[in-house]
Amino acid sequence: MPPEMARHQLxxxxxDAVFKHGPATSPSAGGAxxxxxxxxxxxxxxxxxxxxxxxxxxxxxxxLASSLSAYLRSYVTVNLVSFEQxxxxxxxxxxPSPTIVAGxxxxxxxxxxxxxxGPATFFPILEMLLGGDGEDPQSLTREITDIExxxxxxxxxxxxxxxxxxxxxxxxxxxxxxxxxxxxxxLQLLPSSESVIAIGMEIHAxxxxxxxxxxxxxxxxxxMHEKLxxxxxxxxxxxxxxxxxxxxxxxxxxxxxVQVALDGSTIRIEDLTRIQVGDVLVLDQPAEKPLTCxxxxxxxxxxxxxxxxxxxxxxxxxxxxxx
Numbered sequence: 001m002p003p004e005m006a007r008h009q010l011x012x013x014x015x016d017a018v019f020k021h022g023p024a025t026s027p028s029a030g031g032a033x034x035x036x037x038x039x040x041x042x043x044x045x046x047x048x049x050x051x052x053x054x055x056x057x058x059x060x061x062x063x064l065a066s067s068l069s070a071y072l073r074s075y076v077t078v079n080l081v082s083f084e085q086x087x088x089x090x091x092x093x094x095x096p097s098p099t100i101v102a103g104x105x106x107x108x109x110x111x112x113x114x115x116x117x118g119p120a121t122f123f124p125i126l127e128m129l130l131g132g133d134g135e136d137p138q139s140l141t142r143e144i145t146d147i148e149x150x151x152x153x154x155x156x157x158x159x160x161x162x163x164x165x166x167x168x169x170x171x172x173x174x175x176x177x178x179x180x181x182x183x184x185x186x187l188q189l190l191p192s193s194e195s196v197i198a199i200g201m202e203i204h205a206x207x208x209x210x211x212x213x214x215x216x217x218x219x220x221x222x223x224m225h226e227k228l229x230x231x232x233x234x235x236x237x238x239x240x241x242x243x244x245x246x247x248x249x250x251x252x253x254x255x256x257x258v259q260v261a262l263d264g265s266t267i268r269i270e271d272l273t274r275i276q277v278g279d280v281l282v283l284d285q286p287a288e289k290p291l292t293c294x295x296x297x298x299x300x301x302x303x304x305x306x307x308x309x310x311x312x313x314x315x316x317x318x319x320x321x322x323x
Contacts (some may be wrong), residue, residue, distance in 0.1 A: 019130040044073035054083050057199050060166035072128045082200030089192035091215050095184040098143045101191045103178040112189040119208025143182045259294045260314045
């Protein structure tokens, strides 16, 4: 054995110490810490990218609230409640059964996304679409019928459209519904161990509160690494002119309550019981005094009463608050 190799030969005590305590940290390693590596979760997303995706879906929630309010002609709010990363199998196991689970294509990227609407979400919305007010939600757990599924498909198109618009700031992803299942375990779009970003939301419609869950494969997000790290992605911005016009277009079909009332007077019950056909009630409204028109209870216009054919009309003379 050469002398230089003999100088590096370990004694039996040193060998025993290595097997008992493990190798000592080399001084040249600079005291680097050893971290565990989970082979079941190899596609972890950087914290900065997760922040960008979270902000993106906060914007999506606000946009979806406006779209659903116009679609249902009722006030709807959407809140982001959870944002996590875990294996696809864990995401599926956390979904109720039965439910509505839609597989989403992510063209031009590989893989598929998941969009889930729980029974507490789609049954109240279906009631509102069919003429109800959604003010008396019922806890239904049955599967939807074929007719109800057609309405759900229309609802999914509204949601996917806003999801596609929200992701435009990062990448032009063509979110499209590939398939719809009623049992989560039947949707085999991803390997059970593949990591996904799970976005949990709540939809408040009428008196009901229900979940909206979205899962996007981590591999697809890693392909957008450079775009997610752009500074402009993580900055909040006020709605642009195009976004404001979109909101106005969505709100245009919404009905408003218009009221024009004459100021009333007081009368005793004794006089009220003696009123007959042909009697005249004197009001406190002078004939020359302008009337106020209220839109949903808010004063908006002033004007006077006129006749339009066989109907009574209100002619606007001034806009309240206009200079």
